Amino acid sequence: MPEAISGAVSRRAALATALVAAPPLLGGCTLPGTARRAAHADVPVLAGAISAEQDLVALYEAAHAAHPGLARRLAPVLAHHREHLAVLKRHFVPGSGDRKDEGAAIPAPHAPAVPKDAGQALATLRQAETRAAAARVTDVAKVAPALAQLLAGIGACEAGHAALLGRSSQA
Numbered sequence: 001m002p003e004a005i006s007g008a009v010s011r012r013a014a015l016a017t018a019l020v021a022a023p024p025l026l027g028g029c030t031l032p033g034t035a036r037r038a039a040h041a042d043v044p045v046l047a048g049a050i051s052a053e054q055d056l057v058a059l060y061e062a063a064h065a066a067h068p069g070l071a072r073r074l075a076p077v078l079a080h081h082r083e084h085l086a087v088l089k090r091h092f093v094p095g096s097g098d099r100k101d102e103g104a105a106i107p108a109p110h111a112p113a114v115p116k117d118a119g120q121a122l123a124t125l126r127q128a129e130t131r132a133a134a135a136r137v138t139d140v141a142k143v144a145p146a147l148a149q150l151l152a153g154i155g156a157c158e159a160g161h162a163a164l165l166g167r168s169s170q171a
Contacts, residue, residue, distance in 0.1 A: 042143045053085040058111035066114040077161050084154045129162035
């Protein structure tokens, strides 16, 4: 799209909008009678993804507090994680699992201690992003197509964050 067009939408914004809108649109992609089961089976994976995003937000907030000089590098990534968390929470319905313990409260966020050295803090963040991206890849195989698409998008973003942090720590 030419840059001269004012109000142009970025590819990232269009993809984010599509990922948010996709679950209701893809609801007909299941066989009759399986939609309800798929939604229930997705609850533990969705709860795990929400918990993981909360942990990443907490880790970035702790890193920002410990290393205010990294704010320009960390703020955009933290904003992405907050967006991921908001979208995931919109898909979560507490108590919607097949068993009594599925769909219960999401655990409180947990963030490991942030290293005192800024370079080591960036390495810790990069490792967390890499683990999160790998976990979303694993999650994709466990859920219905609509949620898989959302989790794949989040995982791709996390992989991008890991690459970005790798370049940032070398700069």
